[in-house]
Each structure stands twice: as structure tokens, then as C-alpha cells.
Amino acid sequence: MGAVGFALTAGPGIAPSQRQGESRVQPSGMGSSSNAPSASAMTAANPEDLALAAACQRGDLQAYEQLYRLQGTRMKNLARHLLGTPSDAEDAVQETFLKVQRSIASFRGQSSFVTWTFRILVNTCHDMRRRRMRRKENVAQEGGAAPEPPEMRASGAHPSLRLALERAIATLTQHQRDVFLLYEVEGFRHAEIAGMLEITETASKNTLFYAKRSLRQLLAPPRGSQRGGAE
Amino acid sequence: MNMRCEDRERVFLDGTPEEWAALELHAASCPPCAEEMRAWQELSAAAKELRDDQENVALWPRIAVSLEAQREQIARREKRWAFWSLGWRWPLVWQTALAGALVLALSFAGIYFYVQHRQSGAAGNAANDPFLNDHALAEVQRTENAYMLAIDKLAAETKPQLDSASSPLMDNYREKLLVLDSAIEELRSEEGQNPSNAHLRYQLLAMYREKQGTLQEILESKP
Numbered sequence: 384m385g386a387v388g389f390a391l392t393a394g395p396g397i398a399p400s401q402r403q404g405e406s407r408v409q410p411s412g413m414g415s416s417s418n419a420p421s422a423s424a425m426t427a428a429n430p431e432d433l434a435l436a437a438a439c440q441r442g443d444l445q446a447y448e449q450l451y452r453l454q455g456t457r458m459k460n461l462a463r464h465l466l467g468t469p470s471d472a473e474d475a476v477q478e479t480f481l482k483v484q485r486s487i488a489s490f491r492g493q494s495s496f497v498t499w500t501f502r503i504l505v506n507t508c509h510d511m512r513r514r515r516m517r518r519k520e521n522v523a524q525e526g527g528a529a530p531e532p533p534e535m536r537a538s539g540a541h542p543s544l545r546l547a548l549e550r551a552i553a554t555l556t557q558h559q560r561d562v563f564l565l566y567e568v569e570g571f572r573h574a575e576i577a578g579m580l581e582i583t584e585t586a587s588k589n590t591l592f593y594a595k596r597s598l599r600q601l602l603a604p605p606r607g608s609q610r611g612g613a614e
Numbered sequence: 615m616n617m618r619c620e621d622r623e624r625v626f627l628d629g630t631p632e633e634w635a636a637l638e639l640h641a642a643s644c645p646p647c648a649e650e651m652r653a654w655q656e657l658s659a660a661a662k663e664l665r666d667d668q669e670n671v672a673l674w675p676r677i678a679v680s681l682e683a684q685r686e687q688i689a690r691r692e693k694r695w696a697f698w699s700l701g702w703r704w705p706l707v708w709q710t711a712l713a714g715a716l717v718l719a720l721s722f723a724g725i726y727f728y729v730q731h732r733q734s735g736a737a738g739n740a741a742n743d744p745f746l747n748d749h750a751l752a753e754v755q756r757t758e759n760a761y762m763l764a765i766d767k768l769a770a771e772t773k774p775q776l777d778s779a780s781s782p783l784m785d786n787y788r789e790k791l792l793v794l795d796s797a798i799e800e801l802r803s804e805e806g807q808n809p810s811n812a813h814l815r816y817q818l819l820a821m822y823r824e825k826q827g828t829l830q831e832i833l834e835s836k837p
Contacts, residue, residue: 447681451674459673460666473670477677481684548660567661585628592627595657602657 436496464564465508479504494578502579551601559594772832794825
């Protein structure tokens with residue numbers, strides 16, 4: 384894994400590749416979400432997607448299992464980044480499946496079924512996060528321990544770049560965090576993210592840009608130690 | 615395509631593959647841009663490392679159980695509502711016919727209760743009506759006839775006493791009886807024209823009662 388800012392590996396060659404319908408430049412060797420379903424599988428309502436949605440509408444439990452097999456890991460991964468803990472992430476995924484079952488009748492195929500499901504997941508995570516914040520505020524008002532502030536700057540001595548990046552992501556705005564995780568971590572396209580978060584593609588691109596710029600600043604090495612670190 | 619340092623952020627924001635290639639060419643001779651590009655791209659690479667593909671094998675069974683439980687709950691709720699929403703699954707023609715039948719039934723029920731109310735109201739008013747019905751009139755007439763016969767007998771008993779005596783008291787009694795007979799005659803003629811008028815009957819009865827009292831006084835004054 385290359386380090387960002389404080390432990391940068393030698394710059395890989397720029398290998399412009401194109402996601403379906405949009406330009407994207409990825410460092411060579413990163414691959415393009417090989418373990419996730421291809422982006423084209425999640426664009427608006429393809430036949431497989433519609434068939435899966437129809438089976439879910441019929442109440443077929445196997446269809447839900449198929450949805451879980453296709454997207455469960457990704458859903459849990461996203462939820463873990465939005466909520467912080469694996470147990471909360473699993474609760475969020477379970478709640479999302481229950482919500483999908485409850486409201487599947489209202490799915491009209493205007494967007495991809497997977498996009499629709501992820502939109503529910505993101506909203507569920509936000510709700511859970513808000514509830515948790517409220518609980519923490521109540522505890523704080525009752526004299527409990529103050530929440531631990533996130534680490535704002537990754538130092539060169541930090542044991543884990545991954546942890547540093549996760550903490551830096553936690554300092555982003557909710558919107559920036561959603562877009563960054565969906566695009567950079569989960570490999571969704573801007574068109575899909577726009578559908579999930581009910582924003583425009585341009586807004587998704589702008590938000591990603593500002594999120595990355597913030598992360599770049601947060602993870603930048605202290606002056607004088609540039610190009611030092613793990614190299 | 616010629617790139618400058620100022621174009622870098624625009625390319626980061628929404629650059630085409632050609633623009634990225636041009637920026638890479640520019641970065642080859644511009645260390646600050648090369649550093650920024652490298653950091654920018656490694657951020658993406660690091661983000662990919664955040665993926666955690668470890669699967670919790672217990673999660674799906676847990677979700678499946680909760681989905682099954684919710685499905686049963688939904689089915690129970692739908693079954694409960696199915697009874698009440700039965701009508702809405704009928705064709706529109708049947709729904710219209712049912713609505714029409716209900717309107718008709720309500721109209722008939724309304725008319726029936728209105729008529730019943732009118733009739734019961736009429737029956738109730740009869741009790742306070744100054745005009746007698748046929749049955750009551752026949753009963754009154756029978757009683758009156760018996761009463762008049764009794765008074766005529768009484769008058770026949772007092773007749774010798776009235777004819778023979780010439781005292782001023784007897785003269786008064788004779789005169790009073792004449793007045794009473796004349797009033798009775800007049801009321802009888804009115805009653806003939808309107809036999810159901812209860813008020814006339816009361817007046818006639820009062821006259822007879824007065825005549826009866828006068829005749830008894832005459833009998834009691836017999837020496």
C-alpha cells in the first residue's frame with residue numbers, strides 16, 4: 384500500500400482508464416474494483432437487476448440472498464466506514480434488507496435496484512449515526528465521558544496509515560465522506576452516486592474533489608519531512 | 615495539449631483522459647505538480663485498501679430470519695386488511711351498483727321512518743282532538759240516551775206537582791225548566807249538525823245535569 388503524503392511510494396504511471404460513461408484516471412496497478420460487481424451492472428435498470436427486483440417483490444427469500452451475495456460485503460464495508468464499527472455495520476445492513484422488503488412494492492425501476500438499495504443503506508447509516516450522536520449528547524449532558532476527538536493530522540510516527548486515513552475520512556463532512564467512500568472505496572460511478580445521494584453528477588464530482596483535497600491536507604507530512612517516512 | 619500548473623486542479627476535478635496525459639507530460643518537468651499528482655492518485659490507491667472483504671458467515675442467517683419474521687408479519691397484516699379492502703377489488707360496475715343499492719336502501723328507510731313518524735304523530739294528536747271518533751261517539755250517544763230516559767222519568771214524576779201547585783216557587787221552577795228545555799233543544803239541534811263535537815256534548819250534559827238537579831229539588835219540596 385502506498386502512503387499518502389508522508390510515505391509516498393514512487394509515483395506509479397498514470398493509466399487513464401474510463402469507467403462506463405465517464406472519465407477516470409487511476410494509478411496503474413490499482414485495478415478497477417475487481418472484487419465488486421462491474422459498474423455497468425448497476426446502471427439504471429438492466430434486465431438482471433429488474434429480475435432480481437421482481438423476485439424480491441414476489442417475496443422470494445432466495446432473491447434477497449442473491450442480493451446479499453452480490454452486494455452484502457460491499458454494503459457492510461460502506462456501513463462500517465460510515466458508522467465506525469463492524470457490529471453497527473451489520474445492524475445497518477440487516478435494517479437495510481428489512482427496509483427493502485417493506486418498501487419493495489414502491490420500487491418502480493426508475494433507477495438500478497442496487498442503487499436504490501444503497502440509497503436505503505446510506506440513509507439508514509445516517510439515521511443510526513444521528514441516533515448515536517443524540518445518545519452521546521445525552522450521556523455528555525448527564526456528566527458522562529466526552530467523546531474522543533478524531534485525530535486531525537496523521538503523523539509520520541503513526542502505526543497505521545489505514546487508521547490515519549480512516550480518521551481523516553471521519554473528519555470530512557457527511558456529504559464528502561459519503562461521496563469519497565462510494566467513489567474511491569466502493570468503486571461506484573458518479574452517475575450512480577448521484578442516484579444514491581439524490582444529487583447531480585457535477586455535485587458528486589465537486590464533492591469528491593473537495594473531499595480529496597481536504598484529505599490531502601490532513602494527511603500531508605509536516606514541513607521538512609516531505610518524501611521521508613516509510614520510504 | 616499544453617498544460618500549466620494552474621490547470622492542475624481543474625484536471626483533478628473533472629479531467630478527460632487526454633487532459634490527464636497532458637498533465638503527466640507537464641509534471642515530468644514540474645516537481646510540484648508531479649508531487650501533487652502522485653499524492654492525489656495515491657489517495658485513491660489508499661482508499662481501495664480500506665475495503666474489508668471479510669465476510670461474517672453468521673450475518674446472512676441472521677438477516678434471513680428477520681426477513682422471514684417480517685414477511686409473516688406483513689402477510690398477517692395484509693390478511694387482516696384483505697377483509698376490509700375486499701370491495702375495492704370488485705369491478706367498477708359492481709362497486710357502482712353496490713353504492714346505488716345502498717343509496718336506495720337508505721332512501722327507502724328514510725321515507726319509511728318519516729311516514730311512521732307522521733302516522734304516530736297523527737294518532738297521538740287524536741287524544742287531544744275536540745272531535746270524537748266514531749267509536750267514542752256511539753258510546754257517548756248510548757250513555758246520553760240512557761241518561762235522558764232517566765231524566766224524562768223524573769220529569770214525569772214531578773209533572774203532577776208542577777201542574778197542581780200555584781206557589782211562586784213552583785212558578786220559578788216551571789220557568790227554569792222551560793229555559794233548560796229550550797237550551798237543551800237548541801244544543802240538540804246543533805249537535806245534530808255536528809255530532810262529533812265533544813264540546814257541544816259537554817254543554818248538553820251540563821244542561822241535563824242542571825235539569826236533573828231542578829227536578830230533584832221539586833220532588834224534595836213536595837209537602
